[in-house]
Amino acid sequence: TAAVDPRARTMHFSDELMGDLIRFVSSHEVGHTLGLRHNWGSSSTTPVEKLRDKAWVEANGHTPSIMDYARFNYVAQPEDNITKTGLYSRIGDYDKWAIEWGYKLLPNSPSPEAERAILNKTTVERLKDRRLWFGTESNPDDPHSQNEDLGDNAMKASTYGIKNLKVILAKLPEWTKEPNEGYEDLDNMYGQLTTQFGRYMGHVAKNIGGIYENPKTVEEAGKIYENVPAATQKEAMDFLDAQLFTTPTWLLDEGILKNIDGNPVQVIAGLQETTLTRIISNHTLFKLISAEAEDGATAYKVSDLFNDMNTIVFRELKSNQAVDVYRRNLQKMYVEKLIALVKPPAPVDPAAAALAGGRRAGGAPRDADKEMTDVVSVAKAQLKAINAMIKASTSTDSMTQYHLQDLSDRINETLNPKG
Structure with missing residues (x-):
């Protein structure tokens, strides 16, 4: 006040x-x-x-x-x-x-x-x-x-x-x-x-x-x-x-x-x-x-x-503008949130995860909501859409190019894992 x-x-x-x-x-x-x-x-x-x-x-x-x-x-x-x-x-x-x-x-x-x-x-x-x-x-x-x-x-x-x-x-x-x-x-x-x-x-x-x-x-x-x-x-x-x-x-x-x-x-x-x-x-x-x-x-x-x-x-991509450091960080964080929905990180304490949410065959922790809904499907679709925007970008700013290539690599590794 x-x-x-x-x-x-x-x-x-x-x-x-x-x-x-x-x-x-x-x-x-x-x-x-x-x-x-x-x-x-x-x-x-x-x-x-x-x-x-x-x-x-x-x-x-x-x-x-x-x-x-x-x-x-x-x-x-x-x-x-x-x-x-x-x-x-x-x-x-x-x-x-x-x-x-x-x-x-x-x-x-009474x-x-x-x-x-x-x-x-x-x-x-x-x-x-x-x-x-x-x-x-x-x-x-x-x-x-x-x-x-x-x-x-x-x-x-x-x-x-x-x-x-x-x-x-x-x-x-x-x-x-x-x-x-x-x-x-x-x-x-x-x-x-x-x-x-x-x-x-x-x-x-x-x-x-x-x-x-x-x-x-x-x-x-x-x-x-x-x-x-x-x-x-x-x-x-x-x-x-x-x-x-x-x-x-x-x-x-x-x-x-x-x-x-x-x-x-x-x-x-x-x-x-x-x-x-x-x-x-x-x-x-x-x-x-x-x-x-x-x-x-x-x-x-x-x-x-x-x-x-x-x-x-991804406002800058539609106008092919350079992406500054703050917006690059925002875009990275956003993509990482989507990747985590598709490919959740391994729990730090598997025993605690088992107690909290149960386990399925193979030992992975179970997330019933995602298994039974369209969450993963939608997250994958967004990653594909973002990758398409990246490929269509023609920005000539070098840091923007490095950043977008990195995002594309992360998305490809998530959607098309090797091995």
């Missing part, structure tokens, strides 16, 4: 600020002692633009639950003039409802069974207010339930977050400077900034192949599980193209990197690799294939994903 809160622009917080922060953290922990679980979905019930509305967010908070991991309002912009009341978490609507549900005395209930019926009827009615919704901490597929995220649209929220990170980055040397000290604080805070950027990428990437979960009892209408709409998944891909796969050179502040021994190639590659690992994974591709079976033409299909990815990652 340093872009919007001057109190955060130092390595030494005031007692007042530390008191505020301890108050919100301890409120969260007291919630646990009263039996409340993390509600990582709570912040998703707040429209992104409301997080910039000074009157609204100061009255309602940026998340309805202190039990969310939605620590700070990173969407708020400097021009919004939002005070501390709208910047960090406090006890909210969900928390009060959850305590009422768990602790309110029902003196007219038995536990009768009390359950009363509570369920009340719950069905109260949950018409989305701010009282509970989103679990344990669902790996629902983009509504994420830690450290804000708002009902990760792409919009993360765009605002990145705007603030750019403000912070420009001031980071000044705000971390300590007389008679080195650059350890700058190194630490630059790492925190790039980690936050990575969180935004993760919040967005979870939409791809995402599945919403809305728990219901049999008395409630509607589906529990629904695939994230194709338009939202495409919006996520467009965001990742603009903010991550198109090299985010703004992160590579030479004045910072030269003082912390930062390697710009490693900074970018580390951020891109994490997101590629999530998207080009057996789990995500399996979900996309299943979604097409469920939703048909309206689904964001696995073929849509790879059409987008191939266009994004």
Whole structure:
């Protein structure tokens, strides 16, 4: 929040600020002692633009639950003039409802069974207010339930977050400077900034192949599980193209990197690799294939994903442009992810792999999803398509030629192994 809160622009917080922060953290922990679980979905019930509305967010908070991991309002912009009341978490609507549900005395209930019926009827009615919704901490597929995220649209929220990170980055040397000290604080805070950027990428990437979960009892209408709409998944891909796969050179502040021994190639590659690992994974591709079976033409299909990815990652090949070092690394990582789907690396600990997933004839670990779906077939098709693009390229840049020949060799070795 340093872009919007001057109190955060130092390595030494005031007692007042530390008191505020301890108050919100301890409120969260007291919630646990009263039996409340993390509600990582709570912040998703707040429209992104409301997080910039000074009157609204100061009255309602940026998340309805202190039990969310939605620590700070990173969407708020400097021009919004939002005070501390709208910047960090406090006890909210969900928390009060959850305590009422768990602790309110029902003196007219003759038995536990009768009390359950009363509570369920009340719950069905109260949950018409989305701010009282509970989103679990344990669902790996629902983009509504994420830690450290804000708002009902990760792409919009993360765009605002990145705007603030750019403000912070420009001031980071000044705000971390300590007389008679080195650059350890700058190194630490630059790492925190790039980690936050990575969180935004993760919040967005979870939409791809995402599945919403809305728990219901049999008395409630509607589906529990629904695939994230194709338009939202495409919006996520467009965001990742603009903010991550198109090299985010703004992160590579030479004045910072030269003082912390930062390697710009490693900074970018580390951020891109994490997101590629999530998207080009057996789990995500399996979900996309299943979604097409469920939703048909309206689904964001696995073929849509790879059409987008191939266009994004190999953009230079269509215009025969030179491929710079950052994009060469991205293309290598992408191809290696596809190769790993076709030809998984041997497990480091075969015994552990056997316990985790069972074994098939011949001793290889079994991956039931890939054996029973089109994941390997699709991955092979992408490798062939990439090889065709490489062969059609006429770039005269020598490093680009070396790089593309290397990619082609890797693909050929995977698809046509010798011996």
